[in-house]
Amino acid sequence: MIKLTINDIVHEVDADADMPLLWAIRDLIGLTGTKFGCGMAQCGACTVHLDGSPVRSCQTFVGDIGDAKITTIEGLKGKVADTVKTVWADLDVPQCGYCQSGQIMSATDLLANNPKPTDEDIDGAMAGNLCRCATYQRIRAGIHEAAKRLEA
Structure with missing residues (x-):
């Protein structure tokens, strides 16, 4: 065991x-x-x-x-995680949604460690997360929006 x-x-x-x-x-x-x-x-x-x-x-x-x-995604909580999840829904970030739990886990870690990421920061942090639907622009926009909401 x-x-x-x-x-x-x-x-x-x-x-x-x-x-x-x-x-x-x-x-x-x-x-x-x-x-x-x-x-x-x-x-x-x-x-x-x-x-x-x-x-x-x-x-x-x-x-x-x-x-x-x-x-896991089921247990992910806190201000950053809750903001990322809300933004994902508000901006309709996912298309099929299959990869999104991994995307959200990585985005939450990024924002927890870098509250004002640049596009380059986002691309680096999210590089290991693939999206077959190619929603990368929406993912990036979601991370920027979450950063703005967390700053407010």
């Missing part, structure tokens, strides 16, 4: 140490907001926060987590 603290709840999972965190979150815990995209940590759909920093859960193994706290 491996103990994982996900969204402030301790879960004991019967998993091999080399199981990707993504599958523990989705299949063993039942939180399906974190998506499978590529399985190679290249698309960002599976992004979660590990002790507050974004990681790709498809290539993070449950045996390597230790006492770290995991936050």
